[in-house]
Amino acid sequence: MQVTKNYAAYSYWLESCGDDLAPRPALDGSVHVDIAILGAGYSGLWTAYYLLKRNPSLKIAIAEKEIAGFGASGRNGGWCSAGFPLGLGELGRRYGSSAARDLQLAMIDAVDEVGLVAEDEGIDAEYEKGGALRFARGKHQVPLIERSLETYRAFGLDEHYQLLDAGEANRRVNVQGSLGAIFTPHCATIHPGKLARGLARVVERLGGTIYERTPVTSYSEGSSPALHTPSGDIRAKTIVLAGESYLSQLKQLDRQLIPIYSLIVLTRPLTDEQWNEIGWTGRECVSSNRLTVDYLSRTTDGRILFGGRGAPYHFGSGISDDYDRHGPTHRVLRDAAMEWFPSLSQSDFSHAWGGPLGVPRDWMPTMSYNPVSEVATARGYTGQGVSTANLAGRVLADLITGVASPLTSLPPAGHQSPNWEPEPLRYLGVRYVQRSYANLDEKASASGKPPSGTSLGERLSRH
Ligand SMILES: Cc1cc2nc3c(=O)[nH]c(=O)nc-3n(C[C@H](O)[C@H](O)[C@H](O)COP(=O)(O)OP(=O)(O)OC[C@H]3O[C@@H](n4cnc5c(N)ncnc54)[C@H](O)[C@@H]3O)c2cc1C
Numbered sequence: 121m122q123v124t125k126n127y128a129a130y131s132y133w134l135e136s137c138g139d140d141l142a143p144r145p146a147l148d149g150s151v152h153v154d155i156a157i158l159g160a161g162y163s164g165l166w167t168a169y170y171l172l173k174r175n176p177s178l179k180i181a182i183a184e185k186e187i188a189g190f191g192a193s194g195r196n197g198g199w200c201s202a203g204f205p206l207g208l209g210e211l212g213r214r215y216g217s218s219a220a221r222d223l224q225l226a227m228i229d230a231v232d233e234v235g236l237v238a239e240d241e242g243i244d245a246e247y248e249k250g251g252a253l254r255f256a257r258g259k260h261q262v263p264l265i266e267r268s269l270e271t272y273r274a275f276g277l278d279e280h281y282q283l284l285d286a287g288e289a290n291r292r293v294n295v296q297g298s299l300g301a302i303f304t305p306h307c308a309t310i311h312p313g314k315l316a317r318g319l320a321r322v323v324e325r326l327g328g329t330i331y332e333r334t335p336v337t338s339y340s341e342g343s344s345p346a347l348h349t350p351s352g353d354i355r356a357k358t359i360v361l362a363g364e365s366y367l368s369q370l371k372q373l374d375r376q377l378i379p380i381y382s383l384i385v386l387t388r389p390l391t392d393e394q395w396n397e398i399g400w401t402g403r404e405c406v407s408s409n410r411l412t413v414d415y416l417s418r419t420t421d422g423r424i425l426f427g428g429r430g431a432p433y434h435f436g437s438g439i440s441d442d443y444d445r446h447g448p449t450h451r452v453l454r455d456a457a458m459e460w461f462p463s464l465s466q467s468d469f470s471h472a473w474g475g476p477l478g479v480p481r482d483w484m485p486t487m488s489y490n491p492v493s494e495v496a497t498a499r500g501y502t503g504q505g506v507s508t509a510n511l512a513g514r515v516l517a518d519l520i521t522g523v524a525s526p527l528t529s530l531p532p533a534g535h536q537s538p539n540w541e542p543e544p545l546r547y548l549g550v551r552y553v554q555r556s557y558a559n560l561d562e563k564a565s566a567s568g569k570p571p572s573g574t575s576l577g578e579r580l581s582r583h
Pocket residue numbers: 158159160161162163164183184185186187188189190191192193194195196197198199200201334335336337362363364365366367381382383384415427474475476477498499501502503504505506507508509
């Protein structure tokens with residue numbers, strides 16, 4: 121008999137999502153459907169949702185290794201943002217300014233689309249569109265926010281972004297060491313667990329089937345597409361690979377993505393006195409400009425979430441429950457939160473967790489469907505997957521049903537990333553870049569100058 125994991129222990133979001141997380145029945149014998157999807161995170165669920173909305177008679181089955189929302193979708197920082205893994209400047213260099221602009225506008229739409237569908241379908245995802253503030257913490261970060269605005273201006277998108285001086289920024293959120301911020305209204309906070317679990321129920325209501333505790337071990341493509349599991353095959357006209365970082369564990373895709381762990385600490389609900397000092401009544405998502413990435417949000421129940429990268433990559437693209445918690449990285453995050461908000465103390469922290477996100481070699485997400493192999497996939501969001509997975513669901517629905525839409529000509533549609541290097545080169549390179557990012561952040565804050573962009577670490581990670 122399979123032992124049920126304590127799924128609530130994987131994140132505060134799963135713990136507080138309001139359902140008992142009891143697994144749905146697993147696949148028991150082979151079945152035949154129209155569309156078979158690997159993974160019940162946002163990518164798989166949004167794809168199923170839009171396909172079923174378009175054609176309610178489609179037979180769709182999702183094979184989920186654990187439970188819906190077990191992966192990054194049930195663990196993330198709650199930012200539903202218009203940010204994309206590649207910056208606008210880099211998108212412009214690769215795909216031209218018009219395609220880059222279209223993609224940015226599609227991301228802005230995706231933020232609203234998540235909120236609209238949640239409302240229409242009765243998903244209480246605690247969606248609140250308070251915008252996002254990227255702070256310049258220290259002199260070295262000021263040129264970075266100024267440069268960002270220049271880039272938006274060059275693409276004719278500056279009406280969506282606004283520079284705030286230190287006073288204006290701190291009146292919104294009182295951040296120690298802030299010298300200003302760049303603000304955009306195009307970002308919402310969500311309760312990730314409620315969104316994933318609610319979306320799964322909507323997909324079932326529309327006629328989809330979710331088999332939980334059903335791991336896909338391999339897949340077939342071409343004339344007889346199927347997802348293979350220990351308890352049977354799901355044969356289909358088309359298969360959709362929507363397991364993000366976890367796809368790196370399938371032999372057929374093991375160099376397409378690397379799993380990088382993002383970790384989070386969370387406070388208890390703060391006192392009124394602490395909130396009076398911090399402000400943050402607008403529920404903005406908050407970050408700064410560190411290479412090692414920091415992301416913060418204020419929860420509906422009055423807690424501060426502080427997340428960041430920096431946990432080590434594991435040899436051979438390892439993923440394990442043991443890696444969700446990494447003492448030294450969680451300590452750094454708690455210390456950083458107390459530095460941002462001096463009214464916090466160690467005893468304010470109640471939760472710590474983490475999870476893997478998928479990084480492709482060129483940092484460019486893929487949303488593709490090949491009518492010859494009958495394989496569709498959406499992956500590679502590099503930690504920016506909440507709204508991007510919604511966009512991916514709509515792109516895949518259009519591609520699979522043969523609808524040529526403005527979305528199907530966006531740069532991620534049909535994109536193919538190159539493979540990562542084989543081990544041990546991959547391990548050595550990724551760990552070197554991770555270490556040099558941490559060093560560059562420290563050096564920049566000590567010297568007051570932003571990283572030059574020319575160090576070996578930055579050049580190695582140029583994508
Ligand atoms: C700690 C953390 C913080 C983040 N913060 C943010 C944020 O604030 N904003 C943002 O935009 N993005 C954020 N991200 C990224 C975002 O959460 C992901 O990009 C997004 O949730 C990916 O959704 P997905 O459905 O593609 O993948 P996942 O949610 O990872 O879902 C994949 C699913 O596939 C299942 N699975 C795996 N292997 C198999 C198999 N062999 N067979 C069957 N099923 C399988 C897994 O159990 C899982 O449920 C964060 C990620 C992490 C880890």
